[in-house]
Amino acid sequence: MTTAGARDLRVGVLASGSGSNLQALIDAGVQIVVLVCNVPGAKCLDRAKAAGIEAVVLDHHAFASREAYDLALLAELKKRQVQLVCLAGFMRLLTAKFLAEFTHAVINVHPSLLPAFPGIHSARQALAYGVKLTGCTVHFVDEGTDTGPIIAQAAVPVFDGDDEARLQARIQVEEHRLFPAVVAAYVQGRVTVQGRKVTTR
Ligand code: GRF
Numbered sequence: 353m354t355t356a357g358a359r360d361l362r363v364g365v366l367a368s369g370s371g372s373n374l375q376a377l378i379d380a381g382v383q384i385v386v387l388v389c390n391v392p393g394a395k396c397l398d399r400a401k402a403a404g405i406e407a408v409v410l411d412h413h414a415f416a417s418r419e420a421y422d423l424a425l426l427a428e429l430k431k432r433q434v435q436l437v438c439l440a441g442f443m444r445l446l447t448a449k450f451l452a453e454f455t456h457a458v459i460n461v462h463p464s465l466l467p468a469f470p471g472i473h474s475a476r477q478a479l480a481y482g483v484k485l486t487g488c489t490v491h492f493v494d495e496g497t498d499t500g501p502i503i504a505q506a507a508v509p510v511f512d513g514d515d516e517a518r519l520q521a522r523i524q525v526e527e528h529r530l531f532p533a534v535v536a537a538y539v540q541g542r543v544t545v546q547g548r549k550v551t552t553r
Contacts, residue, residue, distance in 0.1 A: 371396025380532030
């Protein structure tokens with residue numbers, strides 16, 4: 353499967369927090385039609401509004417189940433004809449039903465070289481393990497936690513005496529470069545997926 357090849361692909365972003373990766377997408381000129389955030393008051397909402405992007409709050413506390421939440425999420429995205437969903441620090445797993453509507457059209461940025469250190473606190477995990485190299489990964493999203501096919505990775509060295517905040521900050525510099533580059537490649541139809549193998553031209 354090769355991605356759309358349309359420069360005007362409609363991109364939706366899901367985020368839960370600060371939204372520095374959302375900002376990187378905005379700054380790179382990605383045409384974002386909507387931000388959906390599950391945390392009322394999160395900074396990503398301000399970033400979207402400042403950029404003139406429609407910002408929707410969909411608080412997960414208001415829903416009885418993950419399935420119910422994802423149905424509402426799906427409705428918000430479909431309403432705006434979103435074709436590519438970018439997870440920019442969206443701290444929720446997506447259900448099979450949601451993902452079935454967006455085959456090879458949900459991508460995430462994660463702060464480690466997957467499959468090492470999935471889940472939360474990846475920089476902390478990397479420091480605790482003692483690796484000399486970590487980084488970030490942009491990957492397609494499946495039902496697992498950070499388990500989908502890998503699109504691109506960037507390495508970041510771990511220095512003696514690093515603490516979590518310093519390492520995380522250096523990883524984020526790479527995220528802010530890699531994520532928009534992958535989104536641009538996807539939007540331009542340069543990403544091809546076959547099983548777990550992803551090729552970017
Ligand atoms: C990033 O480190 C990303 O890899 C992870 O969540 C964090 C979100 O940061 N999935 P921000 O909200 O984009 O600043």
